[in-house]
Amino acid sequence: MTSLSSVSPYDNMSPVAQVAYRARAAAADLAPLPRSAKDDALLAMADALEVRTSEIVEANAEDVARAREAGTSETVIDRLTLTPERVRAIAADVRHVAALPDPVGEVVRGSTLPNGIDLRQVRVPLGVVGIIYEARPNVTVDAAALCLKSGNAVLLRGSSSAYSSNTALVRVLRDAVGGSGLPADAVQLVPGESRDSVRELMRARGMVDVLIPRGGASLIRTVVEQSTVPVIETGTGNCHVYVDAETDIDMAVEILINSKAQRPSVCNAAETLLVHKDIAAAFLPRALDALADAGVTVHGDERVIEYADATKATIVPATTEDWETEYLSYDIAAAVVESLESAVAHIRLWSSGHTEAIVTTSQAAARRFTQLVDSTTVAVNASTRFTDGGQFGFGAEIGISTQKLHARGPMGLPELTSTKYIVTGDGHTR
Known part of the structure; x- marks a missing residue:
């Protein structure tokens, strides 16, 4: 026994x-x-x-x-x-x-x-x-x-x-x-x-x-x-960078490249670029060249593809799947939008709710964007790569919560x- x-x-x-x-x-x-x-x-x-x-x-x-x-x-x-x-x-x-x-x-x-x-x-x-x-x-x-x-x-x-x-x-x-x-x-x-x-x-x-x-x-x-x-x-990180009609182009290019290419394999890397139509002609040629220099392939809509001959970028036609994809690679989806509200509508439809950034010199546009976008983190004139527990001063993070109960964000x-x-x-x- x-x-x-x-x-x-x-x-x-x-x-x-x-x-x-x-x-x-x-x-x-x-x-x-x-x-x-x-x-x-x-x-x-x-x-x-x-x-x-x-x-x-x-x-x-x-x-x-x-x-x-x-x-x-x-x-x-x-x-x-x-x-x-x-x-x-x-x-x-x-x-x-x-x-x-x-x-x-x-x-x-x-x-x-x-x-x-x-x-x-x-x-x-x-x-x-x-x-x-x-x-x-x-x-x-x-x-x-x-x-x-x-x-x-x-x-x-x-x-x-x-x-x-x-x-x-x-x-x-x-x-x-x-x-x-x-x-x-x-x-x-x-x-x-x-x-x-x-x-x-x-x-x-x-x-x-x-x-x-x-x-x-x-x-x-x-x-x-x-x-x-x-x-x-x-959640996954389908993060967006929106370049507003009123913007500092040098700053916008720098933020875009840092958001996408500084370390593309992480969840706070940008996966989609949205550009206001009024700044597209001035911004996109420079941005596309910079993305090309960083080794990034652009999955562009019809209005982005129009700039293909004027740049050295590799641009392929974007599909519906591209707007919802977390690439975690040297790829980015890109579209020209009619307005800030159109950019927000795109983000609401496709974002994973992780991080979205606006690059703008307009305080009104920045306020409007931060009010309308419902993600864990909304960055104004800053890279999406800052959504990180260490960068926020929390120490190493346990994760980035994209839900709303108990905890949200890093x-x-x-x-x-x-x-x-x-x-x-x-x-x-x-």
């Missing part, structure tokens, strides 16, 4: 359920910890990343080699690749997170009620946060650092294409967290490389408090539609918390 004391709670659990169970226990231990304990663990993580860089880069090279053998595009490989310089930058981001204020325990609002009861609404960790993401191993560290700082345990389910990289990174992070005296199970890699483990994670309601998908439209749609765990939707530390009410009386009864 088996004694109760010899039965492990994990004996009848699947591997995914086991890590979720351990994460839940770790989250309970993390929640009451002071900032100093969490910051010490974060600094230990950053140091470990630098000390063990060669181990991480060597594992990453295995993933990159497999990706190249599979014919993966260079833009995806770029997102997958870790170099010593990139590892150092990731470690620096972790140190930045350690330096940020701790949101846990912050009083969101509070008052003394007329009956003398003291009422406070305070920030608390979400609990167990699951991250499902594609071939971006930097997300492994970003998510672990932000979750730990905000008192959450994290379950990381990266894509199989980054399995070696993620395994090495999580091994390094867990060693550092455990070595600093915190529960190592605060950071765990979800076991398995098949979709079965993803499906089980999506159905771990009661064990996992929230899921955050990061990746392409297909991944995000699958998680949103199939998960029974609450989901914070991080999600930093406060967005990884919920709240609870503390009611303090003196023998009060109702």
